[in-house]
Amino acid sequence: EVQLVESGGxxxxxxxxxxxxxxxxxxxxxxxxxxxxRQVPGKEREWVSxxxxxxxxxxxxxxxxxxxxxxxxxxxNTAYLQMNDLKPEDTAVYYCAAAQDExxxxxxxxxxxxxxxxxxxxxxxxx
Numbered sequence: 001e002v003q004l005v006e007s008g009g010x011x012x013x014x015x016x017x018x019x020x021x022x023x024x025x026x027x028x029x030x031x032x033x034x035x036x037x038r039q040v041p042g043k044e045r046e047w048v049s050x051x052x053x054x055x056x057x058x059x060x061x062x063x064x065x066x067x068x069x070x071x072x073x074x075x076x077n078t079a080y081l082q083m084n085d086l087k088p089e090d091t092a093v094y095y096c097a098a099a100q101d102e103x104x105x106x107x108x109x110x111x112x113x114x115x116x117x118x119x120x121x122x123x124x125x126x127x
Contacts, residue, residue: 001025001026002024002025002026002027002098002116003024003025003026004022004023004024004096004097004098004116004117004118004119005022005023005024005025005118005119006020006021006022006094006095006096006118006119006120006121007020007021007023007121008020008021008121009094009121009122009123010122010123010124011124011125011126012086012123012124012125012126013125013126013127014086014087014088014125014126014127015085015086016086016125017082017083017084017085017086018083018086018123019080019081019082019083020036020080020081020083020094020096020121020123021078021079021080022034022036022078022079022080022081022096022118023076023077023078024077024078024079024098025077027077027098027116029072029074029077030074031100032098032099032100033050033051033052033098033099033101033102033103033108034050034051034070034072034079034096034097034098035047035048035049035050035051035096035097035098035099035103035108035114036048036049036050036068036070036081036094036095036096036097037094037095037097037111037114038090038092038093038094038095038123039092039093039095039120040091040092040093044111045095045111046061046092047061047108047109047110047111048060048061048064048068048081048094049061049064049068049070049081050070050099050103050108050109051070051071051072051079051103052102052103052104056102056103058070058071058103059103059108061109063089064083064090067083067084067085067086068081068082068083068084069081069082069084070082079096081094081096083123086123086125087125088125088126088127089125090123090125091123091124091125092122092123093120093121093122093123094120094121094122094123095117095118095119095120096117096118097111097114097115097116097117097118098114098115098116099113099114099115100115
């Protein structure tokens with residue numbers, strides 16, 4: 001059974017930082033790309049980043065570029081999203097998702113392209 005479990009969400013003031021973790025089990029981590037997406041109630045899920053486990057430079061949405069950094073630790077089967085200089089508009093439920101292909105080979109900004117999903121973790125940024 002494939003499981004992705006996010007952790008690390010919370011409430012921070014604007015300008016603060018958080019690091020989200022995504023612990024994966026039931027998959028061979030090296031064979032998957034990990035995407036991070038977020039969702040605000042009433043809106044569609046928004047893509048944030050896609051990172052190949054191979055270590056190539058991750059892709060980022062323009063709204064987070066320069067502030068967020070995706071990484072992974074294959075030994076721990078865990079992916080991370082370091083979020084710095086957080087803004088109130090970053091408030092959302094953040095999901096990690098896994099796709100069995102390299103980011104460059106699929107529409108990584110489309111939620112339906114991902115095969116497995118975590119349960120989400122809430123990030124709240126106050127002004």
